[in-house]
Amino acid sequence: MQETAILADAACDLPRDVMAALKIHTIPFRIRAGEQFVADTRDEDALPRLYQQYLVGRQDHYAESVPMVERELEEHLLRNVVAQCDRAILFTIASTRSKLYAHASGAVIGTVARSVRLRREAGRSGLFDLTVVDTGAIGPGQALVVREAARMALAGASPQAVREAVETRLRDAAHMFLVPDELLYLYTRARQKGEGSITWGRYMMGSAFNLRPVVHMHQGQTEAIARARGSEEGRRRVMQHAEQCVRAGDLLVPAISACYAGPLDEVRAMPAYQSLARTAHSHGVELMLAPMSLTVALNVGARAFGLSYLAESPTPFA
Template sequence: MQETVILADAACDMPRALMAELGVQTLPFRIRAGDRFVADVRDEPALPSLYAQYLVGKQDHYAESIPLLEREIEEHMLRHVVTTCDRALLLTIASSRSKLYAHAMGAVVGTMAKSFKLRKDAGRTGLFALTVIDTGAIGPGQALIVREAARMLNAGASAQAVVETVETRLRDAAHMFLVPDALLYMYTRAKHKGENSITWGRYLLGSTFNIRPIVHMHRGETEPVAKARGADEGMRRLMAHAEQCIRSGRLLSPAVSLSYAGPPGAIRALPAFQSLERSAQQHGVELMLAPMSLTVALNVGAKAFGMSYLCEDPPPLE
């Protein structure tokens, strides 16, 4: 029987313990800081010091996340994956946010062609198969899609069934929300990348009146959908929104994913999280709280909060 593994890039905000439980492997991102390069491999214990080093007070974009090149993805797959299984499904960050998907697609043929001898030497027959899937999501949204794909595979579903489910249902149902805290960081990051998610006018308004945008992402597209008086109020509204989805039975999958570019204990201490946690327990919903990946946090700043769920007909954000 063909063995299949699931890989997710380091932008996937899934708790490390859950990744290990589901057998999900990580494809690294590269972080460039000045003339130094470090690998983002979702090393959770190291994240607090990485936040302090690369995010806090860094308005000049000292660091940036860079996807691996085609040859580097090939090298990673040949070194770590092709001799341990017969097929891999790589679920990537939204192609609208990163070139990783394009680079991974370019690495498919080379990986398969170069795998034959390595696999033969390892006692495996046939070519290795690599399928690359654009999740259309980032961070906690990507984590939910990866979770469902891994659960399906572990329950005995075929690789093709997993691919079809991701591409025809899960990608459309993934809704992700973000509340930034460091507005100046996010404004200068957006300007640096040629985006208008936060304009100069929005930054001035937000900094003057302590207003934070609530940003919604769906199928790779982002837009501000609401404003909150401070990041704490934004987080409270998002968690109340998730609680509403749970209580109304709207979730396509019994899980809500949350990530924070800071200590997760700060989120657990919030009354809104504790209320959400009680509702989740009552309705058999899993809460996936994870530290935000450095790759994602570098684009949104320290203390940014992300939340995601899978829902085909979500209620409006109140």
């Protein structure tokens, strides 16, 4: 059986121990801050410092996440992947949110062609096989799609079977909920990107009454589905909703993924999280909590909270 490397970009908010257990390797993003570039590799130890450097108290939005271009992806794969295995599956952040999927798709032919000599020198025969899959999700939603796809691949499923599972079943079932903390950051970032997710009027009202939107992303569509009195109330409502879905048996796969652009102990200390953890454990559902990737956090601000599950017909959010 050919060896298969499982790859995911740095926007995939899987905990480090889960990535290690599933043998998932990270494809970096680049963070551009003025004339400086740093790599976003999902280094969990470095993320608290990066939050402080690029998010906390900053409203100038001088930093942005930039995907590697085709030639850079080829070089990364040639240096780190092609001589260690016979094939790889790269799961990317939603193509509607980043150009990485397009760049990676464009890098397939060049990577395969340039890998021949490296593979021969490493004692491997045959062409390298690279499959690129658009997860259609970001952050914790991407994490769940990648987790399930990686489990399938490690169990022996072919790249074609994995791709079909993502594109026909998993991708459309990914629901992500986001609760921002810094409204001014979210407003100015959305304005920079030409998005209407939060208008000046909504920002002013939210600031005046301490309201935070609960944002829902599903099948590429993003909308504010509720308002909460403060970000902590928003997090509580999202976690209570997830707990209702667990109790109702709504989940397509027994896992929930959460992320936070701040100290994870702040989330763990919440009674709603502790209740969700107990319910998940009693129903055989894995609850994962990870630092929010810098690539995602740069778009939503410090102390933003995200949660995702996979479900075809989930309990309505209340």
